[in-house]
Amino acid sequence: MLEIKNLSVTYGKHKALQDVSISMTEAEAIVILGANGAGKSTLLKSVAGMVRPSTDAQISIAGENLIGMPMHEVVETGIAVVPEGRGVFAELTVRENLLLGAYPKRARANEQANLDNVLTLFPRLAERRRQTVSTMSGGEQQMVAIGRALMSAPRLLMLDEPSLGLAPVLVGELFQSLAKIRESGVGLLIVEQNVKISLSIADRGYLLEAGRVVGQGTAEALADDPAVQNAFLGAAAHT
Amino acid sequence: MKTALGFLVALTVLTALAFAPLFVGPYQLGLLIGLTGYVTLASAWALFSGRTGYVSLATVAFFGIGAYTVAVLSETMPYPLVLLVAAAIGLCVALLVGLATLRLAGVYFVIFSFGLAELVRQLVTWFETSVNGTLGRYIFLPLEAEHIYWQLLALAALTLLLTWWIQRTRLGLALKVIADDETVASHIGINIAWTKIALFTLSAIIMTLVGAIQAPRWTYVEPAIVFSPTVSFLTLIMALFGGASRLWGPALGAIPLFLLFEWLSASFPNHYSILLGLLFIIIVFLLPRGVVGFIEDKFQRKSPADLVEKPARVKEADQ
Numbered sequence: 001m002l003e004i005k006n007l008s009v010t011y012g013k014h015k016a017l018q019d020v021s022i023s024m025t026e027a028e029a030i031v032i033l034g035a036n037g038a039g040k041s042t043l044l045k046s047v048a049g050m051v052r053p054s055t056d057a058q059i060s061i062a063g064e065n066l067i068g069m070p071m072h073e074v075v076e077t078g079i080a081v082v083p084e085g086r087g088v089f090a091e092l093t094v095r096e097n098l099l100l101g102a103y104p105k106r107a108r109a110n111e112q113a114n115l116d117n118v119l120t121l122f123p124r125l126a127e128r129r130r131q132t133v134s135t136m137s138g139g140e141q142q143m144v145a146i147g148r149a150l151m152s153a154p155r156l157l158m159l160d161e162p163s164l165g166l167a168p169v170l171v172g173e174l175f176q177s178l179a180k181i182r183e184s185g186v187g188l189l190i191v192e193q194n195v196k197i198s199l200s201i202a203d204r205g206y207l208l209e210a211g212r213v214v215g216q217g218t219a220e221a222l223a224d225d226p227a228v229q230n231a232f233l234g235a236a237a238h239t
Numbered sequence: 240m241k242t243a244l245g246f247l248v249a250l251t252v253l254t255a256l257a258f259a260p261l262f263v264g265p266y267q268l269g270l271l272i273g274l275t276g277y278v279t280l281a282s283a284w285a286l287f288s289g290r291t292g293y294v295s296l297a298t299v300a301f302f303g304i305g306a307y308t309v310a311v312l313s314e315t316m317p318y319p320l321v322l323l324v325a326a327a328i329g330l331c332v333a334l335l336v337g338l339a340t341l342r343l344a345g346v347y348f349v350i351f352s353f354g355l356a357e358l359v360r361q362l363v364t365w366f367e368t369s370v371n372g373t374l375g376r377y378i379f380l381p382l383e384a385e386h387i388y389w390q391l392l393a394l395a396a397l398t399l400l401l402t403w404w405i406q407r408t409r410l411g412l413a414l415k416v417i418a419d420d421e422t423v424a425s426h427i428g429i430n431i432a433w434t435k436i437a438l439f440t441l442s443a444i445i446m447t448l449v450g451a452i453q454a455p456r457w458t459y460v461e462p463a464i465v466f467s468p469t470v471s472f473l474t475l476i477m478a479l480f481g482g483a484s485r486l487w488g489p490a491l492g493a494i495p496l497f498l499l500f501e502w503l504s505a506s507f508p509n510h511y512s513i514l515l516g517l518l519f520i521i522i523v524f525l526l527p528r529g530v531v532g533f534i535e536d537k538f539q540r541k542s543p544a545d546l547v548e549k550p551a552r553v554k555e556a557d558q
Contacts, residue, residue, distance in 0.1 A: 070425075071422075071425035071426060072425045072429055072431065075427060076428060083422065083426065090419070091415070091419065092415065099409075099412065100416060101427055103429055
């Protein structure tokens with residue numbers, strides 16, 4: 001479904017990504033592992049249209065070219081993004097945030113059905129529909145962000161470090177929800193530093209180091225791969 | 240139910256205002272015209288700037304374009320057509336400016352908008368003196384003061400109605416979040432560029448029409464009068480004073496300030512500008528969120544909802 005070929009991105013002289021190729025099939029769950037500065041976020045930003053990749057790069061979803069597409073049109077192809085730091089609208093209510101998620105044209109017809117799905121997935125959001133998001137906990141705000149992304153009826157959901165800043169018990173809850181989303185047929189492309197839990201719900205994974213893919217394989221294989229352990233020497237010691 | 244009641248009240252007030260010229264003298268009618276003009280300008284300003292956070296000082300550029308269009312065309316065209324042409328010119332200039340300023344943010348936009356107003360004024364001045372050979376123009380239109388007032392009143396009502404409608408639509412929600420986080424707004428499929436241009440243009444057309452409708456009041460216009468930067472500043476401060484992100488905010492700000500400025504300019508003609516500057520500073524310092532926001536804060540402080548909100552704000556500051 002998603003095809004990334006020869007993706008290179010440079011910021012000035014700094015090469016954030018070099019010749020990265022990644023592919024995923026419909027409703028697959030992929031995790032991109034890597035330490036800070038490995039280029040994980042840049043990868044998601046390239047797909048979302050936020051950064052301009054090198055000229056020979058190819059990014060497409062279901063055959064549709066994404067290179068050069070403005071950000072607000074990418075979502076119409078069925079890609080939803082939960083950016084790092086969540087990206088919720090703190091001054092708006094839960095309901096308003098979710099309705100904004102249905103802004104894309106592709107989502108408008110089934111708005112009510114999508115809203116029902118999201119509220120079934122996150123019952124707590126149903127209870128707090130009228131609450132202003134800034135008054136909610138980090139875990140709840142993350143639910144709002146994911147719920148908002150799902151309101152666009154995506155076929156691919158991209159998440160940038162969703163576990164960042166969440167208490168361990170909430171991280172567990174979050175990944176349970178992500179597993180459910182995946183079962184409902186939505187593909188997941190997750191950028192994470194939390195290796196263990198992200199591999200637990202992923203089919204396959206890629207290991208990024210200094211902007212290059214240095215390893216890939218099934219989730220089980222990566223979980224036992226010493227290279228993954230090495231890449232996260234610091235991070236792994238803490239988890 | 241609440242909406243219906245609101246409409247009923249608004250309609251009653253509008254009807255009462257429409258009959259006002261029958262009961263007041265010419266001086267009061269003149270005040271009402273100025274007042275309605277500024278209510279409309281401030282509301283139109285807030286429609287774009289209050290919601291997107293793009294502070295514009297170009298109000299007078301459009302206001303002046305409207306007035307000058309009437310001055311130039313009123314003898315060759317029927318009046319309703321002149322208004323249409325003025326609106327069309329306002330639309331074209333706004334589109335051009337909108338496309339050019341898309342990438343400007345924050346203070347750069349403020350400076351650009353101020354520069355734009357000056358540029359338009361200088362262009363008109365240059366055209367009038369070197370091509371046309373005169374500086375001022377006379378406007379002789381068979382319009383009574385109450386005709387002007389009624390037109391302005393209708394435009395004010397239309398502006399508030401449009402604002403109300405936009406607030407309820409998806410576009411209104413989109414506008415709220417553009418000011419908040421443009422990146423995320425793009426992620427959820429909002430075409431930020433288009434949204435901003437559309438709103439800027441709409442707001443500019445209204446400002447142009449205010450200038451066009453008020454022009455016959457002056458009889459004589461010249462660039463220094465109709466392109467005076469004071470118009471931009473007054474509009475801005477009125478909208479901020481009332482509360483630029485609220486439907487009724489700009490109107491509530493325009494009414495007391497307009498009357499105050501009238502009184503000041505009549506009582507202290509020599510020190511008017513100084514007092515105006517002082518007032519600007521006081522308002523920005525004391526009421527950064529406007530009167531409506533101030534009242535809401537006061538009101539909320541007593542409600543239990545605030546107990547929930549307070550710790551969250553503290554938490555936000557920690558992060």
